[in-house]
Amino acid sequence: MRWLGLGAVLLVVGCGPTPAAEYGEELFGDSKLSESQYNTFSCATCHSTAATPPQGKVYAGLSLHNVASRPHWWGGYETNLLDAVNFCYTAFMRGVTPLTPDDPKSRALYEYLVSISPDAQAPAQPFTLVKDITDVPRGSAEWGADVYRAACQDCHGEAHTGKGRPSKLAPILPEVAADYGVAFPGVAPGLVFIEKVRHGRFFGVGGNMPLYAREALSDKDLGALLAYFEL
Ligand code: HEC
Ligand code: HEC
Structure with a gap:
């Protein structure tokens, strides 16, 4: 849990969904979280929150189940959860100003991410970037x-x-x-x-x-x- 400046929010962890977590869940599925009029993506466009991979759907991002309990993110590139989220927010959702720790929306989103992280600790998820592009065999x-x-x-x-x-x-x-x-x-x-x-x-x-x-x-x-x- 490394959302800087959010110590107070940690107090509510473990008390079931809070109103803030519910608001955070709404924001998770809302493309309007980004101020850009050209953005049509929400967090839910690219991330499931399920414990087991959903059938028949391939997401670009990992499932965020237990995301707040991981030691680091983006294959170790990010060691702060808010930075990991802001990477998506600015790179994909056309967010111009990164989310700040004390913004009510960030706090709600954070509480939602904590609410979908039932385990105290969870392993970091592998993330293998294919840097050098080579051809792949054609399949069916x-x-x-x-x-x-x-x-x-x-x-x-x-x-x-x-x-x-x-x-x-x-x-x-x-x-x-x-x-x-x-x-x-x-x-x-x-x-x-x-x-x-x-x-x-x-x-x-x-x-x-x-x-x-x-x-x-x-x-x-x-x-x-x-x-x-x-x-
Ligand atoms: C979350 C939405 C999203 C998903 C999922 C997605 N794309 Fe895209 N794709 C875009 C957008 C938006 C653009 C135009 C902007 C850009 O080039 O990044 C684009 C552009 C492209 C381009 C054109 C690049 C160019 O300008 O010539 C290709 C090729 C492409 N996507 C392939 C794919 C394939 C294949 C998949 C599935 C494996 C996929 N995309 C999944 C949103 C998406
Ligand atoms: C257009 C697709 C897209 C959108 C929208 C998006 N993400 Fe991501 N996200 C990714 C990809 C791709 C990665 C890199 C693979 C991975 O680690 O999941 C990633 C990584 C992450 C990670 C790091 C996960 C880890 O353990 O390494 C977090 C946390 C995250 N996203 C949260 C969010 C949140 C919260 C939102 C909404 C504010 C969001 N993302 C919006 C595609 C997206």
Whole structure:
């Protein structure tokens, strides 16, 4: 528990859901937590809170069950929980000003995260970033269609049409790759696609899409997705 300046809040831990935790749960599912009018993501877009991985759904982020009981976050890059949250808030949710410890919204969110952390201590979760992009073997296109629905469709809408996507800022897949040959001459479009999925907006790639670590999406699932998209 390393949310600096929140000592007083710790006193309520273990007393069941508090009104603040309930407000925090609302904020967790609310894209309006971010002040940016272009943001359509809430914490719940990318994180489950379940103790066991949900079936039929692939989240970019880890489950936040027991998150407040972990010793560090982001594979050890973050040693303060608020910083770990602010990473998502600014990088993905287009938040301009990071959440501060004494902001009532941060406090409520923190209490909610504590309320979904029943164990006093929990192990840090592995987070394996794929830094060097290499091609992956293509898998089953049928499987790839399932991967698309489970991992990408919430934000990108239906494949080939984008139907149902919450924001047009997320391009239609795989059609967006049609320009890759011109934009990235000499690089196979499949590789550009893999880089986007593995790096999100990092390592020179722009945007606000989350990255997928190996734990979130295996190379096998990625290969199936590429087969489905004939990339
Ligand atoms: C667009 C997707 C996205 C959104 C929105 C998002 N996150 Fe994340 N978050 C990630 C990814 C990807 C990671 C890195 C993988 C991981 O550790 O879960 C991450 C990591 C984290 C971690 C570190 C977990 C650990 O143990 O390493 C915390 C804590 C966290 N997010 C909390 C939040 C909270 C709270 C919100 C809402 C304010 C939020 N995130 C919004 C994608 C997102
Ligand atoms: C949380 C929402 C979200 C999820 C989930 C998501 N994306 Fe995205 N994606 C976006 C947004 C927003 C953009 C446009 C901004 C950007 O490029 O980051 C984007 C852009 C892209 C691009 C285009 C990059 C370009 O400009 O050429 C590709 C390719 C892509 N996503 C693939 C995927 C795949 C494959 C998945 C599933 C494994 C996925 N995305 C899941 C939100 C998401």
